[in-house]
Amino acid sequence: MTFTLNRRSAASLGRWAIGMRLFSAVALDGAPLGNSGWISLALAGLMSLPLVLMISFMSRAQPEASPISLIEEAIGLWARRTLCLVLSMFSLYEAGVSTRMAVTCAEYVAFHQTPTLVLTLLPICVCGIACLRGGLGVSGASQVLRYLFFLLIGGMIIVEIGSMNWRWLMPVLGPGVDPLLRAALSYSGMTTALASIWLCMGEETGLDRTGGTEYKKTGPFYPLKILGVITLGAVIAALLLTVLAPSLPGGPNARDFALDKLLANGLSGAPLQLPLMLVWFLAQALMLAFYIYTASFLLKNCFEKLPWWACVLVVSAVTAFLAFSGITDRAYIDKVNALIRYPAVNVILFAVGAVSIIKQRGKRVAKG
């Protein structure tokens, strides 16, 4: 069994995982941004361009080579292993954050008397089993939601269109330029997830990963296109969210309150809640599966002799542990991401990309 993703699966997973993370950041944790979170998202899309361009350039320079082999070629075996370990740890952290958020939602909405331990372990086990079947198991689920999503969102918009108030988008700059820029910087961390997806892609062999039958080639990985789709989708979602409830400068930042605002909205009728819940929980399961998968894949690329099932098991266990620990609490997420994760991943990958490009040019010059 091959554990890498094909191009199409990578693109599908990337859109969901990053889009969901961005949306939850705006909807649940973006209270200080008030009515203008959509501006930060749009700016984040622009800020992510340099690294995404670098990834795009590398993947186009040698479209047949796997990203892992490209990196190994650029910085050597041990450096590549170390990089995979670091990225695996960051994916693990994000898996813990995703689990905690999913558990909070489930507890708040319906399972408030179910032990948290059960609520935590169940989704991890389910996602872990999906990951055991390799990348296609995870990405297959995202394909299902892809078609369901537009149906559900379309229904919600039709139901709620009468209660949307577009004046709540004003004043246009909301809390002011500084908070919007700071949030944009934080949201631009979406590139780390995009980079993880890119690393999980295998060589483009034109063969199905499981059966060996031919499948339709979907062409090269288009990180720019994915970034554009994610940014646009997240901006539209943030706009819709804003016109459904007025912003509250200085309002409570409690996640319970934000969840109520998001899921029930306090203003919306039952017809809105069911599709929103479906989209919300399906996408959360997908996000968790994605991070467990990427963490396992990167761990496997660090310790090649470790069997795949052992990687998934270790990652699942650590995810559960992280979900219960304080560092995945909302108060620390922004700090961990802004101070450690995003700068580290962006700087390291940008440097690796630069080295790779320089080496490739050197080879071309030598050949010439």
Add this chain to the structure above:
Amino acid sequence: MRRGKVTVLIALMLPLCMALGGCSTTLQPENQNYGLSMSIDRTDEGLIELGLLVPSGKESDGGGEDEPQGKDNYQRFFTLGASYTDALDIMQASTPRTLNLTQLKSIVISQRLASEPAFKGLVESLTLTNHLYGSTYVIICLTSAKDFLNAEKPQAGKRLVSELYTSLKHYEQQGYLPLCRLSDLYYGINSIYGDPVVSLGAPVDTSQDVLTLPSGDLGDALPGALPRLGLEQNELMGGALIRDGQMIGVLDGAECRWLQVLNGRLSGFNYVCQGLTLRLECKSRPRVSVDLSKNPIVIDISLQMIPAPLREMPDAEVLKQQLKTELMDLLAHCQSLSVDPFDFAEIAAAQFLTVEDFVRYGWREHWRDAEIRLSVEVVGTQD
């Protein structure tokens, strides 16, 4: 093969996760005390009295006054505390089953408590109460909220859910009652876009059985004194004006009707002019513009109404003048209290770049002194 075995093993172990939590309490309906309505009062001693209406599992024996035999009954719990959260804690500790607020449909707060500065904090505490959802309706009671709760009788079985919704929606359609959910109230108190109006209610004074007409039309009466008699002992009509998180005035039913016309939430209603009954329909939502460049600021409101007389059309000029007078009275009433339930602030806010700029501008003071230019047109007639 080996991997397949591992997958099967993990899948088989999955149900064991259920056992990890031990023997937890389950969410069976019979183990829950589902609150349907909540009352909050300030006592003479300065304490908070919390009341909860809970459906009773047993049938009433019909011995109580006004309780039809065999009908479902309610249980009522009341607790006292220094604050709302204290009283709720005592309630949770003293109810015989697990207190569950997920089905709460209404919160009744006494006018006395709503008129205190502490009201804003109370609304925030209510909003942040776990599993008390924002879709719960809020009612401000002109008298004791406890009396309001005690007067709740099951008219159509235990399903206050549909009973309350049906009656509230009906009153809203008449235009006399502005509906306000907990989230509306919370957003309205904290938002920069205007001030909330909360439904007004009161229990009937049962000691009097003589009906008296209000001085004007039906809408001029306040709840508790409506010219009616019936099984339902609680009356709902009019609205409580909230400014800076505190109740500062009252709108009667007729004023609420005009408020909802100006907000674009009411498109038609029955009306009396020169003793003739007609139906008034709004041709479109009122057009409102706010000119901040002038001092005082100028608010232009343009309203087009289509009258549909029942028998005979009153004089158009008299009708127009009457509509204009009533609307201007309402606007002047709200201006005198510096309260903006019309959401004119939404239009003004769009002319600023940041929220801070708008807050610094001081909309409330400018609104109080604003010059209103109201244009009411009576266009065509409907047959």
